[in-house]
Amino acid sequence: MRSPRCLAWLAAGAAVAAAIALSGAPAGAADATPTPSPRPSAAPSPSAEPGAPTTPPNVQLCPPPVPAGTTQGYVGLCWSASTDDVGVTGYEVYRLTANGFVRATTTTGTTVVMGGLAYGQVYTFYIVAKDADGHTSPPTALINARAVTGMVVSPSPVPGDTTPPSKPSGLRDGCVYDWPGTAFCWTASTDDVGVAGYAVYRLTSTGWLAVGTRSSTYFMEGNLTTYNKYTYIVVAIDTSSNVSVPSDPFTTTALPGLPTPTPSVSPSPSPSPSATPGCKVAYSQSTWNTGLTAGLVITNTGTTPISGWTLRFTFPSAGERLDQGWSADWSQGTGTAVTASNLAWNATLAPGASVSIGFNASHTGVSDPPSAFSLNGAPCTKA
Numbered sequence: 001m002r003s004p005r006c007l008a009w010l011a012a013g014a015a016v017a018a019a020i021a022l023s024g025a026p027a028g029a030a031d032a033t034p035t036p037s038p039r040p041s042a043a044p045s046p047s048a049e050p051g052a053p054t055t056p057p058n059v060q061l062c063p064p065p066v067p068a069g070t071t072q073g074y075v076g077l078c079w080s081a082s083t084d085d086v087g088v089t090g091y092e093v094y095r096l097t098a099n100g101f102v103r104a105t106t107t108t109g110t111t112v113v114m115g116g117l118a119y120g121q122v123y124t125f126y127i128v129a130k131d132a133d134g135h136t137s138p139p140t141a142l143i144n145a146r147a148v149t150g151m152v153v154s155p156s157p158v159p160g161d162t163t164p165p166s167k168p169s170g171l172r173d174g175c176v177y178d179w180p181g182t183a184f185c186w187t188a189s190t191d192d193v194g195v196a197g198y199a200v201y202r203l204t205s206t207g208w209l210a211v212g213t214r215s216s217t218y219f220m221e222g223n224l225t226t227y228n229k230y231t232y233i234v235v236a237i238d239t240s241s242n243v244s245v246p247s248d249p250f251t252t253t254a255l256p257g258l259p260t261p262t263p264s265v266s267p268s269p270s271p272s273p274s275a276t277p278g279c280k281v282a283y284s285q286s287t288w289n290t291g292l293t294a295g296l297v298i299t300n301t302g303t304t305p306i307s308g309w310t311l312r313f314t315f316p317s318a319g320e321r322l323d324q325g326w327s328a329d330w331s332q333g334t335g336t337a338v339t340a341s342n343l344a345w346n347a348t349l350a351p352g353a354s355v356s357i358g359f360n361a362s363h364t365g366v367s368d369p370p371s372a373f374s375l376n377g378a379p380c381t382k383a
Contacts, residue, residue, distance in 0.1 A: 053084035053129035073117030073147025082129035098241035117147040165191040165236035171250035176326040180257030185218035189236035203231040224254040282383035300349040319364030
């Protein structure tokens with residue numbers, strides 16, 4: 001005898017078949033999909049809203065019984081009912097896109113079939129429960145799912161780039177040393193055309209919140225509760241807006257950072273006809289066979305504050321490549337020119353004040369220090 005869940009799923013499949021026969025796509029179809037692969041373990045979840053439903057349990061991939069002959073991609077999901085003190089009114093399914101997690105569909109039951117997808121492509125989504133008081137449950141673990149269909153289409157050229165970047169990996173902290181908050185980095189993704197950047201999401205009590213984008217492989221977030229733990233994922237996005245499978249969830253602790261020293265203002269120089277801003281850069285580095293770590297101290301030697309700064313210098317060797325940095329927004333193009341711009345918390349340099357920044361880089365055997373530095377286009381003296 002078939003179980004009630006099986007009968008419910010078959011009924012859902014019959015409804016899908018009827019919808020396809022009428023319109024070529026299931027009614028209420030949304031963008032999401034499944035892959036029979038080990039389900040990721042749930043990341044630590046922040047405390048749920050008071051009175052919120054429980055997280056939907058036992059989420060499973062339920063391949064939809066799509067009639068043979070269709071060329072669309074579909075996904076079927078089923079789960080067990082959440083519980084709540086006033087009553088669960090429905091469920092929302094969210095799918096990851098290049099613009100973040102978007103609500104793909106809603107349902108009052110515990111099964112859903114979604115279509116309009118690219119056959120064979122992997123999608124990422126999660127589910128939350130809603131109750132009669134408007135509370136939202138904590139999200140399920142992220143599920144990566146591959147779109148299935150009733151017929152495998154013969155390979156044919158597909159216009160444009162449809163290949164997503166590889167999954168970001170190697171999330172780790174300890175690579176940005178003095179940031180007051182959370183800070184971590186990761187191993188770069190690869191792509192057949194090119195990775196355009198990364199989107200970072202933080203786990204909240206009701207879902208995954210977009211907290212920033214980066215073109216580099218490190219991320220920092222401030223204005224958090226010191227010593228609280230926070231869980232993040234990183235998603236790579238390519239130049240055609242294809243999104244990768246999210247990284248494994250990474251949990252890190254918000255730290256206080258190094259104390260911010262009170263700038264010691266140099267004695268005011270004798271009045272001069274015109275006050276000319278100036279700068280001084282002290283550079284030090286330690287190297288090993290294929291890498292180096294550098295520290296820089298930028299000092300305002302002028303008589304007026306510097307509000308917003310950008311430091312520029314050039315690596316002496318073409319084999320030197322910036323990996324990640326701290327206390328500035330670092331970038332390096334295809335050549336040897338390197339740029340470091342202020343962050344919100346260290347944008348202003350009073351006369352005589354200094355700011356410490358640094359970076360890690362790789363090299364191919366030559367790792368001489370840069371010979372010159374400029375700040376906001378003006379040359380700096382070397383300390």
